[in-house]
Amino acid sequence: MKAQTKTVLILVTSFIGIILFFGISILWSVSNYTHDDFYKLLEIRAFTAAKINFDTTNSSIPFKDLQEEFFSKLPDEQDYFFTITDTNSFPLIAHKLQVPKQFITQIYYNKKAEYKRKELFFKGILYQTQGKSHLVIASAINNFQVHYYDYLNKILINTALLALTFSLITAFYLSKNFFKPLKTITEKTKLINSESLHLRLPLKTEKDELYELSFTINAMLDRIETSFETQNNFVSNASHELRTPLTAIIGEADVALSKLRTPEEYQQTLQIITIEAEKLENKIKALLFLAQTGFNKNLQKFESIRIDQLLYEVRDNLLRIHPELKIRFNLDLMPENPEKLQIKASHQLLMLAFSNILSNAGKYSNYSTVVVSLGATEKHAVIVIKDAGIGIPKEELKFIYDPFFRASNTGSFEGYGIGLPLAQTIVRMHQGEIHVSSIEHVGTTVELKIPILKPLGRS
Amino acid sequence: MSKTILFQTDFTLDSLRGIKKVLAGAADSSPFTIILVHGLRIDDSINELLFFNKAKKIEQLSDNAFKDACKVLTNKYASKIESLEIDLFTGWNQNAFTNYIEAKAVDCIYVIQDEDFKAACSQSFNLSSFFRKSAVPTKVLFEEENSMLQPEKGKLAEIFIL
Numbered sequence: 150m151k152a153q154t155k156t157v158l159i160l161v162t163s164f165i166g167i168i169l170f171f172g173i174s175i176l177w178s179v180s181n182y183t184h185d186d187f188y189k190l191l192e193i194r195a196f197t198a199a200k201i202n203f204d205t206t207n208s209s210i211p212f213k214d215l216q217e218e219f220f221s222k223l224p225d226e227q228d229y230f231f232t233i234t235d236t237n238s239f240p241l242i243a244h245k246l247q248v249p250k251q252f253i254t255q256i257y258y259n260k261k262a263e264y265k266r267k268e269l270f271f272k273g274i275l276y277q278t279q280g281k282s283h284l285v286i287a288s289a290i291n292n293f294q295v296h297y298y299d300y301l302n303k304i305l306i307n308t309a310l311l312a313l314t315f316s317l318i319t320a321f322y323l324s325k326n327f328f329k330p331l332k333t334i335t336e337k338t339k340l341i342n343s344e345s346l347h348l349r350l351p352l353k354t355e356k357d358e359l360y361e362l363s364f365t366i367n368a369m370l371d372r373i374e375t376s377f378e379t380q381n382n383f384v385s386n387a388s389h390e391l392r393t394p395l396t397a398i399i400g401e402a403d404v405a406l407s408k409l410r411t412p413e414e415y416q417q418t419l420q421i422i423t424i425e426a427e428k429l430e431n432k433i434k435a436l437l438f439l440a441q442t443g444f445n446k447n448l449q450k451f452e453s454i455r456i457d458q459l460l461y462e463v464r465d466n467l468l469r470i471h472p473e474l475k476i477r478f479n480l481d482l483m484p485e486n487p488e489k490l491q492i493k494a495s496h497q498l499l500m501l502a503f504s505n506i507l508s509n510a511g512k513y514s515n516y517s518t519v520v521v522s523l524g525a526t527e528k529h530a531v532i533v534i535k536d537a538g539i540g541i542p543k544e545e546l547k548f549i550y551d552p553f554f555r556a557s558n559t560g561s562f563e564g565y566g567i568g569l570p571l572a573q574t575i576v577r578m579h580q581g582e583i584h585v586s587s588i589e590h591v592g593t594t595v596e597l598k599i600p601i602l603k604p605l606g607r608s
Numbered sequence: 609m610s611k612t613i614l615f616q617t618d619f620t621l622d623s624l625r626g627i628k629k630v631l632a633g634a635a636d637s638s639p640f641t642i643i644l645v646h647g648l649r650i651d652d653s654i655n656e657l658l659f660f661n662k663a664k665k666i667e668q669l670s671d672n673a674f675k676d677a678c679k680v681l682t683n684k685y686a687s688k689i690e691s692l693e694i695d696l697f698t699g700w701n702q703n704a705f706t707n708y709i710e711a712k713a714v715d716c717i718y719v720i721q722d723e724d725f726k727a728a729c730s731q732s733f734n735l736s737s738f739f740r741k742s743a744v745p746t747k748v749l750f751e752e753e754n755s756m757l758q759p760e761k762g763k764l765a766e767i768f769i770l
Contacts, residue, residue, distance in 0.1 A: 479768060481628075481632075481684075481768070482684045482767065483684060484680075484686065485684065485686040486686055520769075522768035524680040524683070524684065525680060525683045526676045527679045531680060531764060531768075533760070533765040533768045535760070535769060586759040586760045586761075586765070587759045588757050591757045592759055593759060594759045594760035594765050596760065
């Protein structure tokens, strides 16, 4: 519930903040404006009153008419007139009007001042006429302040609370809706275990982020299921492969023991048993190695190796075992900079991988020439092994990395089907890539890419 | 002084044969600046004029095998190649091509004889007619047709076999 409550909290706090800000700024700016407005009104009143009061010339008469005609009666309106004789009278005046002394002094020195006591507004101006200075103060109660401001306040608070309630409901509803699909995914994924790997998450029609999440989880489950199946196949294949020579041994022994035979016949049987036992030993060795390399990565020592030197070594080794093997090196596209052929690898493992691939290339092409090409891209050393052999049928290309898989056209050739899976595991351990392309009856090309030790900058 | 040479490419590894041949045959002379140009017709629509991005288009048309193959070649002839550039030519008449040649300061254009033009996308067009009529010398390379089936066609391994 944590993420859900978090979203609700964030949404609600932001709503509160926004509404508060909204309400407060409205109140503040409105009240500011009306205050200024009212003070202006009072100022005009004060000025007019001063003029009427002090200017006893003819020009004041139109002002009086003006006052009577245009100035509405303000509640509690009051005009005060003081003739300034000396500044000592200020505190007295202030006390009389019940206004602070600063207000009076301000009028004198700044020519005008404002003061407000609750809803009673005071505006004072300094009126100078006929050589004398007078303080004229107009005061009245701000109607707006009394009636409308409070009402506005109340309305704003009420609507704010209402909006808050709605936003709470919306926030809660939204977050629930958003998190529900996530909860469904969690529930469904809990059901999937090693027995029920075939289960998949349901996908909705709309291709949004949650769809992508479900889709990716399903893809991951596909990969896991495939590797599970591969493992299962491996075990069943392995046991089948191991049983075959054992069956042959037991069969031969049974037949030989069924009746009395000649020493030559016994010798023959024992020879066959030895051969089959050796086959079994080889298979078990290969199997162990495959299993070992798959898991004990750390046991292998990785060092800096020149790939071309390694390949020469492999060729020399192979020629000792299979002198009929013909390997030609194509150095057309070798990089000028030999540093680009320096890779970080386990000598033993890579020798094994390349020996397997090269001996395969020779074996399945009846020992016609195998071409090994070398090159380097920006980050990888590229090794291409091309043979003109029997090739691999197109439909079977996806099975070549399965342990013990042998293609349908390998009938007349010896082999256990371990070479390529082993090579792939080894290449993977080196963070490399292996690609096999083949056309049946034409040949097979194996392309390997192994990361260079120090990828250099653009050369 | 480096020499600038131009090849037409259709983003297949086949089109890199020419580079291999020229560089293999060149004596230890000055380094080459190689331009691989591809003819592309672009729309007159506002969308195309405003949002045409050469780099993105090239990225779309070239695949990993092609890019890797260019790298392999650059590494092999590191001292002979000053730079290898892939560019698009989007003009539609001879004058535009002449301007292009001048801007790039191309010294020589290489064409492979009897090479079929393969369009990389529906807007591609063949530049060979422009090559023939241009003022820059065009050299023809003779290449045997490789009719053999190749399992590695289209993959990086192809560059090694060509």
